[in-house]
Amino acid sequence: MKLGDGVEQAIHSVTLLAALPAEGVLSAAALAEFYGVSTSYLLKHLQALSGAGIVHAVSGPSGGYRLAKTPEKITLLDIVLAVEGPEPAFRCKEIRRNGPKPLAKRYFKAPCQVNAAMLRAEQAYRQALRAVTVAQLIAEVKSDDDGSIARRSCAFFDQNMRQPGSKP
Amino acid sequence: MKLGDGVEQAIHSVTLLAALPAEGVLSAAALAEFYGVSTSYLLKHLQALSGAGIVHAVSGPSGGYRLAKTPEKITLLDIVLAVEGPEPAFRCKEIRRNGPKPLAKRYFKAPCQVNAAMLRAEQAYRQALRAVTVAQLIAEVKSDDDGSIARRSCAFFDQNMRQPGSKP
Ligand code: FES
Ligand code: FES
Numbered sequence: 001m002k003l004g005d006g007v008e009q010a011i012h013s014v015t016l017l018a019a020l021p022a023e024g025v026l027s028a029a030a031l032a033e034f035y036g037v038s039t040s041y042l043l044k045h046l047q048a049l050s051g052a053g054i055v056h057a058v059s060g061p062s063g064g065y066r067l068a069k070t071p072e073k074i075t076l077l078d079i080v081l082a083v084e085g086p087e088p089a090f091r092c093k094e095i096r097r098n099g100p101k102p103l104a105k106r107y108f109k110a111p112c113q114v115n116a117a118m119l120r121a122e123q124a125y126r127q128a129l130r131a132v133t134v135a136q137l138i139a140e141v142k143s144d145d146d147g148s149i150a151r152r153s154c155a156f157f158d159q160n161m162r163q164p165g166s167k168p
Numbered sequence: 169m170k171l172g173d174g175v176e177q178a179i180h181s182v183t184l185l186a187a188l189p190a191e192g193v194l195s196a197a198a199l200a201e202f203y204g205v206s207t208s209y210l211l212k213h214l215q216a217l218s219g220a221g222i223v224h225a226v227s228g229p230s231g232g233y234r235l236a237k238t239p240e241k242i243t244l245l246d247i248v249l250a251v252e253g254p255e256p257a258f259r260c261k262e263i264r265r266n267g268p269k270p271l272a273k274r275y276f277k278a279p280c281q282v283n284a285a286m287l288r289a290e291q292a293y294r295q296a297l298r299a300v301t302v303a304q305l306i307a308e309v310k311s312d313d314d315g316s317i318a319r320r321s322c323a324f325f326d327q328n329m330r331q332p333g334s335k336p
Contacts, residue, residue, distance in 0.1 A: 001169060001248075001252050002169070002170075002257055002259070003169050003286075005259075005261060007258060007286075008259075008260060008261060008282065008283075009263060012263060012264065012282060033267060034267040034268070035263040035266050036266025037263060037266070076285060076289070080169075084169050087170075089169045089170055089257070090171050090175060091171070091173075091176075092176060093173060093176060095176055095177060095180060095203040095205060096180065096203075098203050098204025100201065100202070100324065101323065103317065103320060104316075107312075107316065110312060113308040113312075114176065114180060114183070114305060117244060117297075117300045117305065118171075118175075118297075120296060121244070121296035121297045121300075123296075124292045124293055125289050125290070125292055128291075128292040129286075132289075137281050137282060140281040148271055148272075148275065149271065149275065152271060155269065156267075156268065
């Protein structure tokens with residue numbers, strides 16, 4: 001079982017966008033530079049986040065990304081499902097129906113007990129991810145920060161933030 | 169996030185082996201036939217289960233697989249980890265260390281808050297899988313069985329069971 005690298009990049013991008021001043025946006029290239037990752041790859045994940053209503057994409061030459069809702073309203077589950085898709089990790093192929101002299105159809109009306117147990121575990125996983133908001137993550141980072149982490153982000157914003165609403 | 173098809177095949181194979189009479193074994197080919205899956209693929213997973221001490225492989229012409237411990241002692245987590253490996257689904261690449269003007273090393277002594285949150289969710293997932301034993305799954309199947317499921321397994325064992333200890 002493996003989550004793609006996109007999950008780490010997407011969660012961190014959202015936490016950085018949460019620190020942006022109002023009206024500011026960051027381009028995919030700037031976010032990719034901040035995290036040292038491939039722009040084209042990150043762009044795919046930003047589009048997934050945009051499709052899920054987590055970030056808002058402003059188009060045009062001074063466009064970029066900003067959060068589409070407050071960090072209190074974004075959970076880790078929202079981001080993971082946006083990037084990885086909604087399907088559960090365990091995908092039952094109904095192998096119980098295969099093989100010699102199969103049972104009658106009525107035995108397969110209830111979901112397979114194995115599948116049900118695996119899906120209960122997935123629900124526990126999702127519940128744990130749903131319990132963590134981006135606002136909480138940011139608060140945890142802040143509580144460990146002597147100011148250097150915030151200063152670094154601010155310096156990066158000074159160089160890279162765009163303001164789509166303002167005159168060029 | 170996706171688990172391989174091997175997890176479904178491995179869990180079901182273990183439940184079938186749990187129903188085998190003492191001293192009996194099933195070949196990989198017989199198990200593959202019962203579930204309508206590829207023998208070579210299933211063999212790989214049986215070897216993983218064997219490596220994890222969940223099944224015991226008896227070699228020789230009348231060899232095959234049987235459980236290495238009682239179904240009460242085998243959890244879904246044991247099987248999933250045997251087939252999928254021990255690594256967590258989320259793999260932090262430490263992207264917080266990348267980018268322009270990186271922070272000093274001391275900021276990275278504690279694990280990243282994002283990574284910590286993702287690993288807490290993984291622990292919830294594993295805890296839910298650890299809470300389910302193969303014995304419980306079998307009891308659930310039995311409680312839904314009017315006898316047909318057990319009869320089908322028995323008929324299959326009659327045709328396919330090997331007894332490595334007995335004379336040919
Ligand atoms: S048939 Fe798919 S998990 Fe049982
Ligand atoms: S650096 Fe990997 S999750 Fe934060």
